[in-house]
Amino acid sequence: MAQLLESMPSASTGQVVVTDHLNFWGGCRVKPKDGINAEPVHEPATGRKLCDMFPCGKEEVDQAIQSAHAAYLKWSKMAGMERARVMLEAARIIRERRDNIAKLEVINNGKSITEARVDIDVSWQTLEYYAGIAGTLAGQHIQLPGGSFAYTRREALGVCVSIGAWNYPFQIACWKSAPALACGNAMVFKPSPFTAVTAVILAEIYKEAGVPDGLFNVVQGGAETGTLLCNHPGVAKVSFTGSVPTGKKIMEMSAKTVKQVTLELGGKSPLIIFKDCELENAVRGALMANFLTQGEVCCNGTRVYVQREIMPVFLEEVVKRTKAISVGDPLLENTRMGALITRQHLDKVLGFVSQAKTEGAKVLCGGEAFIPIEPKLKGGYYMSPCVLDNCTDDMTCVKEEIFGPVMSVMPFDTEEEVLKRANNTTFGLASGVFTRDISRAHRVAENLQAGTCFINNYNISPVEVPFGGYKQSGFGRENGQVTIEYYSQLKTVVVEMGDVDDYFNC
Ligand SMILES: NC(=O)c1ccc[n+]([C@@H]2O[C@H](COP(=O)([O-])OP(=O)(O)OC[C@H]3O[C@@H](n4cnc5c(N)ncnc54)[C@H](O)[C@@H]3O)[C@@H](O)[C@H]2O)c1
Numbered sequence: 001m002a003q004l005l006e007s008m009p010s011a012s013t014g015q016v017v018v019t020d021h022l023n024f025w026g027g028c029r030v031k032p033k034d035g036i037n038a039e040p041v042h043e044p045a046t047g048r049k050l051c052d053m054f055p056c057g058k059e060e061v062d063q064a065i066q067s068a069h070a071a072y073l074k075w076s077k078m079a080g081m082e083r084a085r086v087m088l089e090a091a092r093i094i095r096e097r098r099d100n101i102a103k104l105e106v107i108n109n110g111k112s113i114t115e116a117r118v119d120i121d122v123s124w125q126t127l128e129y130y131a132g133i134a135g136t137l138a139g140q141h142i143q144l145p146g147g148s149f150a151y152t153r154r155e156a157l158g159v160c161v162s163i164g165a166w167n168y169p170f171q172i173a174c175w176k177s178a179p180a181l182a183c184g185n186a187m188v189f190k191p192s193p194f195t196a197v198t199a200v201i202l203a204e205i206y207k208e209a210g211v212p213d214g215l216f217n218v219v220q221g222g223a224e225t226g227t228l229l230c231n232h233p234g235v236a237k238v239s240f241t242g243s244v245p246t247g248k249k250i251m252e253m254s255a256k257t258v259k260q261v262t263l264e265l266g267g268k269s270p271l272i273i274f275k276d277c278e279l280e281n282a283v284r285g286a287l288m289a290n291f292l293t294q295g296e297v298c299c300n301g302t303r304v305y306v307q308r309e310i311m312p313v314f315l316e317e318v319v320k321r322t323k324a325i326s327v328g329d330p331l332l333e334n335t336r337m338g339a340l341i342t343r344q345h346l347d348k349v350l351g352f353v354s355q356a357k358t359e360g361a362k363v364l365c366g367g368e369a370f371i372p373i374e375p376k377l378k379g380g381y382y383m384s385p386c387v388l389d390n391c392t393d394d395m396t397c398v399k400e401e402i403f404g405p406v407m408s409v410m411p412f413d414t415e416e417e418v419l420k421r422a423n424n425t426t427f428g429l430a431s432g433v434f435t436r437d438i439s440r441a442h443r444v445a446e447n448l449q450a451g452t453c454f455i456n457n458y459n460i461s462p463v464e465v466p467f468g469g470y471k472q473s474g475f476g477r478e479n480g481q482v483t484i485e486y487y488s489q490l491k492t493v494v495v496e497m498g499d500v501d502d503y504f505n506c
Pocket residue numbers: 163164165166167168190191192193221222223224225226227230241242243244246247249250263264265266267297298299401403429469474
């Protein structure tokens with residue numbers, strides 16, 4: 001794999017083939033046990049096969065969890081500062097290899113290279129941030145009567161399982177592993193079967209940085225492998241990023257052995273644009289809220305509510321700029337939108353556009369399969385970014401998560417009305433508001449039922465800031481100091497300095 005990364009500077013779309021083993025436990029890559037049931041992983045930009053993914057079965061999952069447990073016993077006994085040093089080294093290596101990792105991420109995921117570089121930057125920043133926190137983990141001292149006292153210890157949970165989605169493969173692995181490792185846990189990570197290639201790079205980097213063998217492991221597979229992980233008695237916690245239906249299953253399986261759970265699920269977030277906004281920023285914000293990573297972003301603000309008076313000018317600007325987004329080869333510097341993850345997903349997104357038309361929405365631009373001129377890209381999964389007008393709250397495109405580059409725009413008249421409509425959803429991941437009225441901005445933020453509210457921007461999520469959902473978008477948080485709570489447990493130690501009461505008179 002090191003060789004594969006080193007070959008990245010000269011790699012171009014349609015060239016790379018991955019033949020290395022993609023599982024990793026016990027400190028090294030592991031050959032699939034049977035070498036049967038291969039599932040092809042495709043390069044979204046071309047549609048050609050990138051590698052085979054062999055799903056891990058029970059025996060392999062057991063091995064990975066055992067190896068994680070052995071590493072946890074060593075790692076959790078180290079001082080926070082010692083763990084921090086190793087994590088900082090891992091962050092340094094990621095930073096050093098940032099361009100190559102980003103390129104491989106593009107080849108596997110289809111997003112543009114400019115976005116992938118940001119993802120990798122966020123990844124090493126996450127490790128640096130939690131390395132900083134590792135040395136500060138501490139308990140409390142509580143004075144009790146008669147000189148007695150109690151203290152609390154913040155302890156690791158044990159072996160944590162993480163199951164990732166395909167839209168931010170490397171970044172998700174870092175968002176989950178950094179706080180987990182900082183707290184002294186070990187991790188078994190299962191990437192999405194569509195993006196099997198980059199998590200193992202992170203495993204190798206952790207190893208190179210000096211973590212004990214088995215501390216961060218990668219098992220490949222889909223739902224079956226995920227089920228084995230969630231049902232495993234040796235696992236203390238499951239952190240999941242994915243869809244709401246799968247999240248519900250994860251919770252159900254984890255409940256059987258009372259595993260802790262973090263769920264980072266889907267969304268259908270509202271973006272509210274008031275007539276007093278700075279229009280240029282609002283238009284840019286709407287694009288940021290809908291078209292990053294081909295619209296395959298959980299917190300996207302896909303329900304765009306625009307105050308009626310500015311609707312014509314907003315639509316004119318947003319459509320003009322959406323039409324100008326350059327779609328194509330994701331490894332080219334000028335490309336701003338690459339390919340969707342799979343042919344099946346592309347068809348699903350295009351299906352949402354067709355249904356929106358049937359239900360009365362008007363396509364102002366895009367919403368069609370896009371076939372680039374270059375021959376090697378013809379099998380890729382591209383579409384033109386889409387803006388839908390004439391949308392109403394009861395349409396499927398407004399109610400369901402599309403997870404593609406489709407923006408639904410709706411007019412509103414009053415703040416009270418738009419808040420009611422914005423909150424009328426079972427999701428609650430994110431929200432946004434554009435206005436120059438500072439009081440209104442904070443009032444709207446307070447009243448939106450979502451885990452994040454962006455004021456006068458969208459999709460900004462620095463690692464210092466907690467990220468996670470309300471309602472069926474999940475619970476628990478990633479990033480920020482609070483995430484320590486989700487990867488550690490508190491032990492209370494009560495110390496008697498006097499004699500024990502003779503309460504039973506015997
Ligand atoms: N809130 C967030 O932070 C966040 C971030 C990214 C994506 N997402 C959400 O993820 C979804 C898209 O990702 P996806 O299509 O990969 O989601 P998905 O739910 O289909 O799959 C997610 C992961 O779960 C695994 N999985 C599937 N069935 C399983 C089962 N029964 N048991 C255990 N594991 C199982 C998959 O193999 C994959 O690794 C969208 O809904 C999106 O909003 C949320």
